[in-house]
Amino acid sequence: MIRDYYNRNALDEKLRGTPQSPGANHLAIGHRQAVALVLAIAGEEDAVEKLLSSATEFAVRFSAPGEWLVVSENDTPEALQRRLDALCSGRAHIVDQSDARVLLRLSGPSVRRILAKGIGLDLHPAAFETGTSANALCGHIAVNLARTGQDAFELIAPRSYAESLFDDLMTMGREHDLTAAFAG
Template sequence: MVRDYNNRHALEQKLRSAPTSPAADHLMVGHWRTMATVLARAGREETVREAIAAQSDLPMRFSAPGEWLVVSEVEAPSGLVRWLEELCDGGAYVVDQSDGRVVFRIAGPNVRSILVKGIGLDLHPSAFTVGGSTNALCGHIPVNLARTDEDTFELIVPRSYAVSLFDDLMKMGRAFDLTAAFSD
């Protein structure tokens, strides 16, 4: 028996009838993003961190000591893995995470008020600066949270939690008329 499996985004059903014009507070879901986990070998953590940080088009998200999540909007998965392996020069293990994670980008003037309903972190600009990232819980869901701009945050979540996180974020943003759609 031959089976044909279609690769569908985890939120295809939820975002099928998304609004055409975003509200002031808007949740964008990365349709397909390339990302990889980089785990530095013992003693090579600083060398690996510096090598990747020197690349302005490879945003790093802290995951754990000596471990980062690297996201790319332009590289294919195999290209990103190859590029990271070359940059790290044998100093790290690189694993493609593209099919296993979903990227949420939430932006707007009320983004902190929305996120504090589910995330127990101080999101004030002086405490959580642009470029900062950490692992956190949004309700009961594990996320990697990063502040990417003044009023923009990214949440990276395992694919199996994407629908639950989407539903939670939409409930958290209901008072602010949060809209959602796939990003380009």
Template sequence: MRDLPHHRPVLAGMAYHGISGSGVRLEALPEGHLLHVLGAIEPTALAAELVKAGFAKSSIRKAGFRQWFVAGDEPLVPASIDSLVAALVGKAFVMDQSHGRVRIGVSGRSSRALLSRGTAVDLDLFVFPEGHSAMTMVGHLSVQIVRTGDDSFELTVLRSFAESLWDDLAHMAASAEKDSA
């Protein structure tokens, strides 16, 4: 009997260590964990439950009405998710999206200009501050954009579209470099 296939990060074959140029860096982020939480729980209460369940280093991103993504670089530990599910009974539902979505980092002084080529979201720091997130389209792909710093963003996309988004971002970066030359 053959061994089960090993997990391979979806962007492993594509410049996995990143692309830098023209003030922009694209980076495939670790495929740690991504939980989708749905329910009538406030983010502060959710944050407290995350700490108790061992997700202290995770971040909470608004994903819609009474919906959040909990993202982090560490691999998912089954006991932690079981603990979180038990703590949220009657308040919220938790769905593991870790193997279904991929995160891409976009950073650098031109990151906002690059993303503005693909989305209509106003990414000005005063309108879209650090920690803010939005579900939007980048080109033809549904993506969640999160501001993680002054000049850094994280994009979360369905796993099957990760390579397409990476290609689109790389193409937009190359076009920006040509335009600035």
């Protein structure tokens, strides 16, 4: 039996009955974004990086040398794959990760203090600027962390760890009245 997990978020059960209006510190769970992994072919890393950085219709997150996560709010997973295949024109392998990853957006005035409880990176704006991304551990869970604004971060995590990461973030944000809901 083939299952399509794209229509069901890993956190559907966790967010049932949670507040819909965001507080000052809020965890928004992405529900319909497409995520792809771009792996540059050996020797093509610089060319692929330049091509990806020139695109404005999706967000590019550095994952490792020659490897990026691409997030699109507007494309279906298939459309994002086609768009990236055309853009990279044989210089990279594109792997759809939409069903395998969960996107969480954490925002608010206390976001750095919340994340500092579980992430061992210097999140000061001078050290981790807007647009910067890195792989890190949030507690015991591997995430790709990206700073998307002054007080805003995105975490991309494996689907199988989504509930555990959600619980950890909510515990880390308890003293800061962290709220959570699906993104609108």
